[in-house]
Amino acid sequence: xxxxxxxxxxxxxELVREIxxxxxxxxxxxxGMTSPEKERALHLAATALRADAEAILAANARDISAGxxxxxxxxxxxxxxxxxxxxxxxxSGVDAxxxxxxxxxxxxxxxEPPNGLKLSRVRVPIGLIGMIYESRPNVTADAxxxxxxxxxxxxxxxxxxxVHSNRAIHAAxxxxxxxxxxxxxxxxxxxxxxxxxxxxxxTAAGMIDMIVPRGGKGLVARVQADARVPVLxxxxxICHTYVHSAADPEMAERIALNAKLRRTGIxxxxxxxxxxxxxxxxxxxxxxxxxxxxxxxxxxxxCALDERVIPASANDWDxxxxxxxxxxxxxxxxGAAMDHIARHSSHHTxxxxxxxxxxxxxxxxxxxxxxxxxxxxxxxxxxxxFGLGAEIGIATGRxxxxxxxxLEGLTTYKWLVRGSGQARP
Amino acid sequence: xxxxxxxxxxxxxELVREIxxxxxxxxxxxxGMTSPEKERALHLAATALRADAEAILAANARDISAGxxxxxxxxxxxxxxxxxxxxxxxxSGVDAxxxxxxxxxxxxxxxEPPNGLKLSRVRVPIGLIGMIYESRPNVTADAxxxxxxxxxxxxxxxxxxxVHSNRAIHAAxxxxxxxxxxxxxxxxxxxxxxxxxxxxxxTAAGMIDMIVPRGGKGLVARVQADARVPVLxxxxxICHTYVHSAADPEMAERIALNAKLRRTGIxxxxxxxxxxxxxxxxxxxxxxxxxxxxxxxxxxxxCALDERVIPASANDWDxxxxxxxxxxxxxxxxGAAMDHIARHSSHHTxxxxxxxxxxxxxxxxxxxxxxxxxxxxxxxxxxxxFGLGAEIGIATGRxxxxxxxxLEGLTTYKWLVRGSGQARP
Numbered sequence: 056x057x058x059x060x061x062x063x064x065x066x067x068x069e070l071v072r073e074i075x076x077x078x079x080x081x082x083x084x085x086x087g088m089t090s091p092e093k094e095r096a097l098h099l100a101a102t103a104l105r106a107d108a109e110a111i112l113a114a115n116a117r118d119i120s121a122g123x124x125x126x127x128x129x130x131x132x133x134x135x136x137x138x139x140x141x142x143x144x145x146x147s148g149v150d151a152x153x154x155x156x157x158x159x160x161x162x163x164x165x166x167e168p169p170n171g172l173k174l175s176r177v178r179v180p181i182g183l184i185g186m187i188y189e190s191r192p193n194v195t196a197d198a199x200x201x202x203x204x205x206x207x208x209x210x211x212x213x214x215x216x217x218v219h220s221n222r223a224i225h226a227a228x229x230x231x232x233x234x235x236x237x238x239x240x241x242x243x244x245x246x247x248x249x250x251x252x253x254x255x256x257x258t259a260a261g262m263i264d265m266i267v268p269r270g271g272k273g274l275v276a277r278v279q280a281d282a283r284v285p286v287l288x289x290x291x292x293i294c295h296t297y298v299h300s301a302a303d304p305e306m307a308e309r310i311a312l313n314a315k316l317r318r319t320g321i322x323x324x325x326x327x328x329x330x331x332x333x334x335x336x337x338x339x340x341x342x343x344x345x346x347x348x349x350x351x352x353x354x355x356x357x358c359a360l361d362e363r364v365i366p367a368s369a370n371d372w373d374x375x376x377x378x379x380x381x382x383x384x385x386x387x388x389x390g391a392a393m394d395h396i397a398r399h400s401s402h403h404t405x406x407x408x409x410x411x412x413x414x415x416x417x418x419x420x421x422x423x424x425x426x427x428x429x430x431x432x433x434x435x436x437x438x439x440x441f442g443l444g445a446e447i448g449i450a451t452g453r454x455x456x457x458x459x460x461x462l463e464g465l466t467t468y469k470w471l472v473r474g475s476g477q478a479r480p
Numbered sequence: 481x482x483x484x485x486x487x488x489x490x491x492x493x494e495l496v497r498e499i500x501x502x503x504x505x506x507x508x509x510x511x512g513m514t515s516p517e518k519e520r521a522l523h524l525a526a527t528a529l530r531a532d533a534e535a536i537l538a539a540n541a542r543d544i545s546a547g548x549x550x551x552x553x554x555x556x557x558x559x560x561x562x563x564x565x566x567x568x569x570x571x572s573g574v575d576a577x578x579x580x581x582x583x584x585x586x587x588x589x590x591x592e593p594p595n596g597l598k599l600s601r602v603r604v605p606i607g608l609i610g611m612i613y614e615s616r617p618n619v620t621a622d623a624x625x626x627x628x629x630x631x632x633x634x635x636x637x638x639x640x641x642x643v644h645s646n647r648a649i650h651a652a653x654x655x656x657x658x659x660x661x662x663x664x665x666x667x668x669x670x671x672x673x674x675x676x677x678x679x680x681x682x683t684a685a686g687m688i689d690m691i692v693p694r695g696g697k698g699l700v701a702r703v704q705a706d707a708r709v710p711v712l713x714x715x716x717x718i719c720h721t722y723v724h725s726a727a728d729p730e731m732a733e734r735i736a737l738n739a740k741l742r743r744t745g746i747x748x749x750x751x752x753x754x755x756x757x758x759x760x761x762x763x764x765x766x767x768x769x770x771x772x773x774x775x776x777x778x779x780x781x782x783c784a785l786d787e788r789v790i791p792a793s794a795n796d797w798d799x800x801x802x803x804x805x806x807x808x809x810x811x812x813x814x815g816a817a818m819d820h821i822a823r824h825s826s827h828h829t830x831x832x833x834x835x836x837x838x839x840x841x842x843x844x845x846x847x848x849x850x851x852x853x854x855x856x857x858x859x860x861x862x863x864x865x866f867g868l869g870a871e872i873g874i875a876t877g878r879x880x881x882x883x884x885x886x887l888e889g890l891t892t893y894k895w896l897v898r899g900s901g902q903a904r905p
Contacts, residue, residue, distance in 0.1 A: 083822075087846070168867035172856055179848060181878050264878050285710065285879050306901040313903030397508075406897075419896050421512070423604060431597055431899025440904065441895070442593035453606050453689050454710050455880040458895045470866070470883045471844050472831075474856025476731040478738030479865065 067247075067255035074210060074243055075262035078183045081240035082208035086180055088236065090157035096235025097153030097200055103231030104146040104196060107223065112137060114223035115192065122216050127190075130320075134190045135217055145196045145224070148445065152200040155444040158462045159206045173473040178466040180206030182264035185256045186447075187212045187278060189270035192220035198267070199228050199242040201447050205465035210263065212245040212253055214270070257282040267448050272375075287460060289425075289451040291375045291401035292322030294433040297329040297392040297418070299409035304336040306430065307408045308343050313432040314406070316347055320377045322449060323404050323436030327372060328383045329392045330357065341383065349379045356385035372399045389414055393421055400424055403451050404436040425451050425458040492672075492680035499635060499668055500687035503608045506665035507633035511605055513661065515582035521660025522578030522625055528656030529571040529621065532648065537562060539648035540617065547641050552615075555745075559615045560642055570621045570649070573870065577625040580869040583887045584631045598898040603891040605631030607689035610681050611872075612637045612703060614695035617645035623692070624653050624667040626872050630890035635688065637670040637678055639695070682707040692873050692885075697800075712885060714850075714876035716800045716826035717747030719858040722754040722817040722843070724834035729761035731855065732833045733768050738857040739831070741772055745802045747874060748829050748861030752797060753808045754817045755782065766808065774804045781810035797824045814839055818846055825849055828876050829861040850876050850883040 085093070104111070115137040122132050137145075163176040184207045186198040195211055202209035213221040225244040233239055245252055256263060260283045267287050268278040275290050296314050298307045314325035328344075330337045338360045345351055345363040352367035353360075364383065371382040372395075386392045396405050406428035407418040415429040426436050438446025438459035446459045456464035510518070529536070540562040547557050562570075588601040609632045611623040620636055627634035638646040650669040658664055670677055681688060685708045692712050693703040700715050721739050723732045739750035753769075755762045763785045770776055770788040777792035778785075789808065796807040797820075811817045821830050831853035832843040840854040851861050863871025863884035871884045881889035 086848070166867050168865065170860065170865055172860060172865075174866060285877075303901070309901065309903050317904055415898075419898075423511070424894065426895045426897060428897040429899060431897055431902045432904050434904040435595065435597060435897065435899075435902065440593065440595055440597075441599060442591050452710075453892045457892055467878045467882055469849065470851040472851060472853040472856055472860065473840075473844075474854060474860075476728070476734065477856045477860065478734050479742055479857050479859040 067249060067251040068258075070247070070252060071255040071259050072262060074245070075183055075259055077240040078208040078210055078243055079262070081238035082180065082182055082206070084238050085203065085208065085241050086206050088206075090159070092236060093157065093204060093206070094153045096232045096237045097149055097203060099235045100200070100228045100231030101146040101149040101153065103227040103234075104142065104149065104224065107227040108139065108142055111142060111220065111223040111227065112139070114219035117219045118217055125216070127216060131190055131216070135192065135220070137192060137220060141193070145193045148193070149196055149200045149228075152197075152204050152445050155204060155462055157204065158466045163468055170477055170479075171475065172477060175471045176468045177471055178463075178468050181465060181467050183208045183210060183262070184465065185210045185212070185259075185263045185266040185284065187253060187256065187266060187268045187270075187274065189214040189274055190216050191269075192217045192224055194269055195221045195224045195244070196228055197445065198269075198447060199225075201445055201462065201465060203232065203237060203241060205462045207465055208241045208243075210243050210245065210256065212256060215248045218248060254281065257284060260284050269448055285455070287448060287450045287452065287456060287464065289322060289401070289403055289449050292324065292403040293326050293373065293375050293399060293401040294323060294403055294436070295327045295329055295396050295400055295405045296325045296433060297386070297396070297405075297407045298331060298334050298340065299389065299392075299407055299411065299414055300331045300333040300335075301411040301414065302334060302408040303410055304339065307334075307336070308340055310406070310408050310430070310432050311340060311344060312347055314434055315344065315349055315381050316379060317432070317434050319379050321434065323433045324377065325406075325433050326375050326382065327399065328381055329386045329395055330383065331392070332356065332385050332387045337385070344381060349381050351381055351383055353383040354385055357383045375401070389417060393418065396422055396424075401451060403449065404428065404433040406431060406433050425449070492674060492676040493683075495672070495677060496680040496684050497687060499670070500608055500684055502665040503633040503635055503668055504687070506663035507605065507607055507631070509663050510628065510633065510666050511631050513631075515584070517661060518582065518629060518631070519578045521657045521662045522574055522628060524660045525625070525653045525656030526571045526574040526578065528652040528659075529567065529574065529649065532652040533564065533567055536567060536645065536648040536652065537564070539644035542644045543642055550641070552641060556615050556641070560617065560645070562617060562645060566618070570618045573618070574621055574625045574653075577622075577629050577870050580629060580887055582629065583891045588893055595902055595904075596900065597902060600896045601893045602896055603888075603893050606890060606892050608633045608635060608687070609890065610635045610637070610684075610688040610691040610709065612678060612681065612691060612693045612695075612699065614639040614699060615641050616694075617642045617649055619694055620646045620649045620669070621653055622870065623694075623872060624650075626870055626887060626890060628657065628662060628666060630887045632890055633666045633668075635668050635670065635681065637681060640673045643673060679706060682709060685709050694873055710880070712873060712875045712877065712881060712889065714747060714826070714828055714874050717749065717828040718751050718798065718800050718824060718826040719748060719828055719861070720752045720754055720821050720825055720830045721750045721858060722811070722821070722830075722832045723756060723759055723765065724814065724817075724832055724836065724839055725756045725758040725760075726836040726839065727759060727833040728835055729764065732761070733765055735831070735833050735855070735857050736765060736769060737772055739859055740769065740774055740806050741804060742857070742859050744804050746859065748858050749802065750831075750858050751800050751807065752824065753806055754811045754820055755808065756817070757781070757810050757812045762810070769806060774806050776806055776808055778808040779810055782808045800826070814842060818843065821847055821849075826876060828874065829853065829858040831856060831858050850874070
C-alpha cells in the first residue's frame, strides 16, 4: 500500500498543505482544552514513551546500525544513541513540561482609556509550529511537549539518520496525547525525508506560523536563507568574555575556564576572551587556559604573554570553534572591549568580569546581545538555567523573542475589548 | 552635481546598504541618549516643522499640482493635501509622541533561579525600521517620531506623489532632531523614488530589522510577498460584527451603523454583519442600515427581510469594501457565527453585540483575531483609542506584536544576568 508520503513526494507543497490544514484544525481543538486537560495529556504521553521503551530502543538500534554503516562520526552517533536512561530522561522532560504553568490565558496588561472601553491583552497560542532538526531524537518529544503545553500544533521534521527513532517516539507521544483528548494531528511527523518537503515547509507562509530549526550551522543557515515563514533561531554563538582591569583574578580564571571548557560544543561556550591591557593577572589567566589544554590564538600582546599562544588570523575573531580553541585579544578599556563585541559578536551571549559595579552596569546597558552577563559564565545561557523549565531554542533575531525561548515565546496575544455599547465619535 | 541617488540607482542594493549602515551607526548614538534628551529633540523637531510651514506647504502645493496634472483621484489628492491646520496637527502629533513614556529600559520581568543568578529582561530598541508608505505625507513625521522615541533609526520611503512634501517634512524633522543631538542619519528619507530601491529594502535582511508598510492593499501585498526582512502589517481588515439573539436592539443598531458608516475607508470598518437567526429585531437592523444609505448584500434569509438587500455572491464574504457596502449573513447561533468568522475574517477586529455575558466571554475567548470586541464598534480599532498615544500600524501577523502597534512594538528586549562569580556545574 502506498503511503501518503509516497503518493505525494512529487508534490511537496500539496503534501505540506494537507498536513498543515490537518494541524491547524487540530490546533483549534487544542486551543479549546483547559490547562489541566493539556497537562494530563502530556503526562499520558510521557507514560506512553515509557511503555514503548522496547520499541523505541529497537528503532534506535536500527538507526545506529545504519549510521555506523554510513560512517557517521562518533559525535553524531552519540547524539543519535538512546538507552534506558536517556529515554527516561526524555519521558521525564515531557512530565516536566506538562507541569509548567500554562502561558495561555495570561493577562499581559489591562487599561481603560477615556472612551470607557475595558482593554486587556491575553496570551494565546501561535498556531502551527514547524520544527526542523537533525540527529537528536529527543527533540521529537521535547518540541512536541512544549508546543502542546502552549496550545500549539507541531509539524516535526527530524534528520534522516534518526528516522526510525523519531517515528517510534512520535507514535508513543501521539497515542498518549490522544488518550488525553489531544487530536492526533496536533503533533505530526513529516511522513517523508524528501528534502523538497523541507523546502515546502519553509515557504508555507500562512499555513505554518513559525519555524524553529535546531541543529548545525548548515541547517540553520539554509532555513534562514530560504524561509518565508518567520524563523526563531540562532546561527552562531560567538560569545565573548571581557576581563576588566578590576576583575577578581580568581573569579576571572574560574569563569573563563568554565565558559570555554565545561562543554565546548554548546552555543553558549565562550569563543573569544578579551583581556584588558591593564588587567594585572593576564599572564596567569592565559597560562591557566593553556594548562587546561585549550588552544589559544592571540593578538600580538597576548602572544607575548605565553609562548603557547599562537598568532590569531583576522578570521579568528569571527569564528565559532565549538572546540577547545579560543581567540584572545588584549583591549584598551571598556570602550575598546565593547567595540570589539559590537563588531564580532553574534549577539548571543557576551559577558564582563569585574568588581567595578559602575563599569558592569555600563557594559550591561550598552552591549546589545540577547544575553548580557556580569560575573557569570556564558555557559549559563540556557532556558533551564534561566528557570524557564525547558527551551525550544535560543534566538538571536530581534523580533518576537530573544535569548532562551520556552513557553512564553510559543505564544502571541490578542486584545480583548469589553464595551458598554460605545460608538466611536 | 550628481546626487547620491543618481549615482546609485544602478545598484540599489549598494545604495540601501550604505544608507542602512549610516542608519545603524546613528542608531547606536540614539540608543545612548537618555529619555529626556530624546523627548527634547522631538519637541525641537516639532518646532522645526512649525518654523518650516511655508516651505512645507509650498512643497505640498507642487505635489498637489503634479497630482492634479497626473489625474489623481479626489480621495488621493485629499490624502496628499496639507494646509496650516493639518501641518499643525502633524507637529502636535510629534509633540505628543515626544511626551509618551519611553519604553526603552523598562524591566519586563525579573527572576532569581536556584543558581543564584539575578535575571532581568529589559526593553531595548529594535534597530533600523524601514517604513514604506503611500500618499499621506504625515507618515513621514509620525513614523520618524515613533521610531526615534523608542530609540530606533528610521529609513522612510514615501510615495512618489508626495515626494516634495516628504522631503520638506523630513528636512525640518532632521534639523530639529539634530539641534537636540540626534544624528542626521537616524532618520533618512530614501533619496530615490526608483522602485528597485524598495525591492532592495525588502531584501536587506540583517541591515534593516523590520519593515512597516502603510498604504493600500497592493503595496502591503507586494511587501509581504517580497520581503525577507520581518514585516509588521495587515493586509485586509475584513471585520465582522455578530448581533446575538440577546443583543439590545438599540445598541446593536448604534454599533452597526457606526462600525460600517462612521468612516468606511479605514481598516477597522465592519465589512460583514452576522445576524443571529433568533435575533428579534433583524428587519429593523437591516432597514436602518439601508435607510442610512448602505448597500446591503445578503444571503437568502437576509434578502427576505428587506427588498433593498441584494443577493450576496460567494466572494462578498471575503471582500473588504472600504465603502458604504456591507455583506450580511444570517447565522444559527454562536457556533455558526464563530465558524463564519474563522473562515472569512482577516483576523483584524471582530465583535459581538449581546447582553448575555456568558456568550460574550465565549466569543472573546474563542475568536482568534488581533482584536476581539464585545458591545463596541470595530471602528475603535486604533492605537489612539487604545490609549497607546499613536500607532505605527495595525498588525495581523501572529509574531512579535498584534493589533495596534505603538512604542512597545518598536522595541525588543535583552536578558541581563548579574552573577557573583558563578561557573556552571
